[in-house]
Amino acid sequence: MSDPRLESLRAAAPGLRLATAPDELLHYGRDWTRRWTPAPLAVALPATVDEVQAVLRWASAEGVAVVPSGGRTGLSGGAVAANGELVLSLERMRRVLAFDPVDRTLTVEAGAPLETVQEAARQHGLQYPVDFASRGSCTIGGNIATNAGGIRVLRYGNTREWVAGLKLVTASGELLDLNRGLVKNSSGYDLRHLAIASEGTLGVVVEATLKLAPPPPPVATLLLALPSFEVLMQVFQALRGRLALEAFEFFTGTCLRHVVAHGAQAPFEREYPYYVVLDAAAEGPDDERLLEAFGHCAEQGWVEDGVVAQSQAQAAQLWRLREGITEALAPHLPYKNDVAVRVSAMPAFLAEAQALLAAEYPEFEVAWFGHIGDGNLHINVLKPTELGQEAFVARCAEVTAHLAGLVERHGGTISAEHGIGLVKKPYLGCTRSAAEIGIMRALRAALDPAGILNPGKLFDPPER
Amino acid sequence: MSDPRLESLRAAAPGLRLATAPDELLHYGRDWTRRWTPAPLAVALPATVDEVQAVLRWASAEGVAVVPSGGRTGLSGGAVAANGELVLSLERMRRVLAFDPVDRTLTVEAGAPLETVQEAARQHGLQYPVDFASRGSCTIGGNIATNAGGIRVLRYGNTREWVAGLKLVTASGELLDLNRGLVKNSSGYDLRHLAIASEGTLGVVVEATLKLAPPPPPVATLLLALPSFEVLMQVFQALRGRLALEAFEFFTGTCLRHVVAHGAQAPFEREYPYYVVLDAAAEGPDDERLLEAFGHCAEQGWVEDGVVAQSQAQAAQLWRLREGITEALAPHLPYKNDVAVRVSAMPAFLAEAQALLAAEYPEFEVAWFGHIGDGNLHINVLKPTELGQEAFVARCAEVTAHLAGLVERHGGTISAEHGIGLVKKPYLGCTRSAAEIGIMRALRAALDPAGILNPGKLFDPPER
Numbered sequence: 001m002s003d004p005r006l007e008s009l010r011a012a013a014p015g016l017r018l019a020t021a022p023d024e025l026l027h028y029g030r031d032w033t034r035r036w037t038p039a040p041l042a043v044a045l046p047a048t049v050d051e052v053q054a055v056l057r058w059a060s061a062e063g064v065a066v067v068p069s070g071g072r073t074g075l076s077g078g079a080v081a082a083n084g085e086l087v088l089s090l091e092r093m094r095r096v097l098a099f100d101p102v103d104r105t106l107t108v109e110a111g112a113p114l115e116t117v118q119e120a121a122r123q124h125g126l127q128y129p130v131d132f133a134s135r136g137s138c139t140i141g142g143n144i145a146t147n148a149g150g151i152r153v154l155r156y157g158n159t160r161e162w163v164a165g166l167k168l169v170t171a172s173g174e175l176l177d178l179n180r181g182l183v184k185n186s187s188g189y190d191l192r193h194l195a196i197a198s199e200g201t202l203g204v205v206v207e208a209t210l211k212l213a214p215p216p217p218p219v220a221t222l223l224l225a226l227p228s229f230e231v232l233m234q235v236f237q238a239l240r241g242r243l244a245l246e247a248f249e250f251f252t253g254t255c256l257r258h259v260v261a262h263g264a265q266a267p268f269e270r271e272y273p274y275y276v277v278l279d280a281a282a283e284g285p286d287d288e289r290l291l292e293a294f295g296h297c298a299e300q301g302w303v304e305d306g307v308v309a310q311s312q313a314q315a316a317q318l319w320r321l322r323e324g325i326t327e328a329l330a331p332h333l334p335y336k337n338d339v340a341v342r343v344s345a346m347p348a349f350l351a352e353a354q355a356l357l358a359a360e361y362p363e364f365e366v367a368w369f370g371h372i373g374d375g376n377l378h379i380n381v382l383k384p385t386e387l388g389q390e391a392f393v394a395r396c397a398e399v400t401a402h403l404a405g406l407v408e409r410h411g412g413t414i415s416a417e418h419g420i421g422l423v424k425k426p427y428l429g430c431t432r433s434a435a436e437i438g439i440m441r442a443l444r445a446a447l448d449p450a451g452i453l454n455p456g457k458l459f460d461p462p463e464r
Numbered sequence: 465m466s467d468p469r470l471e472s473l474r475a476a477a478p479g480l481r482l483a484t485a486p487d488e489l490l491h492y493g494r495d496w497t498r499r500w501t502p503a504p505l506a507v508a509l510p511a512t513v514d515e516v517q518a519v520l521r522w523a524s525a526e527g528v529a530v531v532p533s534g535g536r537t538g539l540s541g542g543a544v545a546a547n548g549e550l551v552l553s554l555e556r557m558r559r560v561l562a563f564d565p566v567d568r569t570l571t572v573e574a575g576a577p578l579e580t581v582q583e584a585a586r587q588h589g590l591q592y593p594v595d596f597a598s599r600g601s602c603t604i605g606g607n608i609a610t611n612a613g614g615i616r617v618l619r620y621g622n623t624r625e626w627v628a629g630l631k632l633v634t635a636s637g638e639l640l641d642l643n644r645g646l647v648k649n650s651s652g653y654d655l656r657h658l659a660i661a662s663e664g665t666l667g668v669v670v671e672a673t674l675k676l677a678p679p680p681p682p683v684a685t686l687l688l689a690l691p692s693f694e695v696l697m698q699v700f701q702a703l704r705g706r707l708a709l710e711a712f713e714f715f716t717g718t719c720l721r722h723v724v725a726h727g728a729q730a731p732f733e734r735e736y737p738y739y740v741v742l743d744a745a746a747e748g749p750d751d752e753r754l755l756e757a758f759g760h761c762a763e764q765g766w767v768e769d770g771v772v773a774q775s776q777a778q779a780a781q782l783w784r785l786r787e788g789i790t791e792a793l794a795p796h797l798p799y800k801n802d803v804a805v806r807v808s809a810m811p812a813f814l815a816e817a818q819a820l821l822a823a824e825y826p827e828f829e830v831a832w833f834g835h836i837g838d839g840n841l842h843i844n845v846l847k848p849t850e851l852g853q854e855a856f857v858a859r860c861a862e863v864t865a866h867l868a869g870l871v872e873r874h875g876g877t878i879s880a881e882h883g884i885g886l887v888k889k890p891y892l893g894c895t896r897s898a899a900e901i902g903i904m905r906a907l908r909a910a911l912d913p914a915g916i917l918n919p920g921k922l923f924d925p926p927e928r
Contacts, residue, residue, distance in 0.1 A: 102701065102808035147650050158648060160657075161625070174899040183838040184622060184804045184880035186611050186661050187888070187895045188922050189904050193624075193657035197650050237566065340648045344566035374647040416648035424651070431651045435638040439911060440653050446906040458652050 005062060006042055009086075013054035017092070019043040028089055029081040031074040033423060035393065040067070040081035047092045049167065049175060049206050055088055056204065057173035059452045066452050068200035070142030071113060073134040075336055076421030078146065078199045078457050085455075088204060090141050096120045097207070105164055105181050107209045110141030117210065126212035129156035133323050141205040147197035149417035151322075154373030155246045156213065158417070159196065165209030166192045170202075171448035181209045194443070199419050200454040202447050219246050220282035220290050221315035224297070225272035225305040229350050232274050235297050236372050242293040244281035251275050251369035255325045258367065262328035264320055268305045276372075277322045285310050325369055325380075333389065334367065334380035335396035337403055341412030343375040349410045350377065356402055357381075361395070376416040379403070404430040420458045428459060469526060470506055473550075477518035481556070483507040492553055493545040495538040497887060499857065504531070504545035511556045513631070513639060513670050519552055520668065521637035523916045530916050532664035534606030535577060537598040539800055540885030542610065542663045542921055549919075552668060554605050560584045561671070569628055569645050571673045574605030581674065590676035593620035597787050605669040611661035613881035615786075618837030619710045620677065622881070623660065629673030630656045634666075635912035645673045658907070663883050664918040666911050683710050684746035684754050685779035688761070689736035689769040693814050696738050699761050700836050706757040708745035715739050715833035719789045722831065726792035728784055732769045740836075741786045749774050789833055789844075797853065798831065798844035799860035801867055805876030807839045813874045814841065820866055821845075825859070840880040843867070868894040884922045892923060 029038020065085040090111035098107040121128040132150030178192040309315035370377040404427035493502025529549040554575035562571040585592040596614030642656040773779035868891035
């Protein structure tokens with residue numbers, strides 16, 4: 001604790017908990033990416049909004065960079081502190097503060113894990129419908145900072161749709177109480193929406209008022225085996241017109257092979273090119289509309305094999321084939337791309353992307369999966385055992401540059417739900433125009449003139 | 465056409481249609497408010513995005529203020545040009561450009577009337593669910609500029625929820641193609657959402673890609689007569705839990721009296737304090753769940769009278785009681801307030817507001833109606849016949865100041881869906897904090913350094 005800046009921080013925020021031990025700096029200085037060596041100045045662990053304000057006032061005055069930090073489950077390096085920044089962890093601010101049955105809202109501190117929010121909603125007979133696999137570790141503040149999506153966007157939208165109010169501390173330490181849970185509010189610029197997906201560069205989320213939905217309907221879970229992506233799109237179109245889809249996820253035979261090798265049970269006797277796992281509102285596995293819709297797809301010759309879960313346990317088993325992919329791939333140190341195009345552009349994009357990867361990088365195994373209804377493809381490039389990690393990452397950066405060009409030609413985005421952070425920063429120009437990036441820079445400068453909030457993330461700060 | 469600035473505009477945009485006749489200046493210089501005397505410099509009527517860009521480049525260079533103009537059905541003066549501004553009317557840019565059946569989107573020029581959009585969606589077997597009474601005149605660009613709401617927000621949300629892409633021309637004439645129809649896109653600040661509800665102060669909307677929804681379910685329409693607002697809230701809660709509500713609107717006996725005086729048929733033999741008209745998903749007027757829900761409310765003693773529409777024609781008749789209010793009140797030159805609080809705060813707010821108005825302004829007749837599910841109350845103060853218009857407006861400004869204070873205490877907004885424009889500008893500080901207004905000013909200055917876009921709307925420009 002010899003750094004004089006920390007002494008001045010102690011003076012500015014007397015009760016603030018600060019962590020400076022090497023293992024703490026390592027732990028709080030990184031997210032799920034492993035490409036940067038954590039090197040924060042220290043870790044501030046405020047317990048109150050007042051303390052967050054004091055930290056930011058101090059940081060603006062001293063010109064110290066601050067990295068807001070939630071569950072650090074990010075995949076784009078948005079929460080990495082590798083340049084002597086102060087990590088501002090919200091993890092001690094994790095309380096559920098209020099539930100309102102009339103407004104159907106839940107107010108929570110930003111450090112509350114997603115799972116805590118989901119559980120609190122369930123206890124009140126409602127649901128918080130944003131969901132993804134890192135639910136136990138990721139925090140609402142982090143979800144808001146990246147506008148997190150997940151497996152139920154098709155039906156419920158992204159995090160953005162569920163934020164009715166947001167308390168945000170600005171770089172200067174001002175507390176903004178944005179929208180305050182109102183359903184309708186046309187009173188100037190919606191700074192709440194500007195803050196969502198800003199990855200901690202415009203302010204620190206300290207509290208959120210979240211909308212809740214009625215509980216999900218009873219669903220049936222299906223797993224379908226399909227011969228091609230074109231057919232997959234036709235099945236999606238046909239089922240969307242006939243059923244109320246709650247989720248519709250696809251993955252390739254490659255993904256399934258890895259999940260099965262990782263311990264899951266193979267669902268069919270042979271392997272198919274594509275699989276879909278879906279939840280559709282239904283009275284049970286024998287629901288008439290469900291069987292009619294499934295029958296229609298079979299009649300068209302689209303479905304090569306399929307199974308309707310007959311129990312909750314079997315449904316969970318089918319979903320594990322999709323949700324287990326990330327874990328099953330992890331030992332292969334995958335290089336992750338998270339792209340999206342318009343749903344209608346998916347077949348052409350996927351065909352071109354597969355051709356590109358096969359032609360340029362025949363030695364790489366690529367695992368594809370994603371959210372068809374959202375146009376979101378997760379492309380995981382697996383590290384060949386014989387290739388060193390550094391060479392692999394360098395090679396993947398080339399892959400990403402090629403892919404980014406392809407995404408640009410198809411009008412898509414290089415980040416559907418992971419955010420830009422450090423990882424996608426070089427490719428931002430493939431998704432946002434120079435004019436847009438210029439405006440983003442200007443907005444950031446207007447809100448944080450000292451440039452202390454998560455500098456270097458999203459885009460580089462201007463030369464000083 | 466002697467103004468030298470118009471000559472320079474002609475040179476900058478050779479084919480641009482310009483209108484300068486006195487009746488045209490009058491027509492295009494005002495919206496549905498009638499408190500300002502129109503005095504525009506001229507009216508530009510571009511036919512292409514290129515022309516819009518040329519106008520804005522010229523305006524930024526010359527320092528000429530520009531008022532973007534849609535259907536001019538606004539109620540807050542956002543489209544008023546009373547200070548020698550150039551009106552930039554989008555009314556010639558009204559084409560439906562594209563429909564995509566896979567993405568379920570409709571791409572339209574900003575000057576397309578809401579009704580045109582609704583009709584185009586219906587032709588494709590889908591719906592554009594934002595709806596309100598000015599649908600034939602208002603434009604999509606104007607809807608986006610105010611984040612218009614209407615009678616179906618309860619079920620479908622505001623305009624914001626339906627904008628998948630936005631083309632915006634900035635003050636400097638840059639064309640931004642924002643979000644481009646993507647469902648998922650976490651690539652930095654969402655400038656689309658910043659532009660929505662910015663009332664033409666951050667850019668001119670020239671094109672929008674709108675999401676469409678599946679067609680609405682068959683509904684039953686009910687009219688209920690209720691003894692009090694507390695009961696009304698209980699009915700809302702009970703029905704929301706039992707039925708899929710598509711709309712739930714209330715109005716007072718005063719409103720009904722005016723609508724009936726204006727030619728509508730009285731629904732019941734006597735008058736009641738409150739009425740609700742609602743649409744709920746139902747197989748028909750005898751739908752079991754509907755009758756069960758209605759029966760529950762009757763058993764509780766909440767409903768004093770009620771009717772279920774037995775035909776489309778009767779449903780239309782019941783809805784006319786609600787939708788005809790604005791027109792029926794118009795001859796009384798009502799002073800309109802459009803406030804919202806959280807739904808849970810409505811009973812306390814309404815009680816205090818009614819007490820305030822009764823105590824301070826016993827001579828005013830006040831018509832209340834609105835959208836319970838959104839917390840949105842329309843408060844129309846009717847001009848007593850004997851009071852002059854000017855004295856009435858002055859008196860109403862006092863009313864509004866009192867109401868704004870009340871709204872502030874209840875955590876609400878002085879504008880739920882009309883926008884701020886000129887009318888609400890003095891009260892913005894009751895809804896947005898000084899810090900928020902400071903940030904809005906900074907953002908506006910960053911995007912429009914010359915201050916040409918709709919100056920004086922939302923908040924005053926800084927002193928120069």
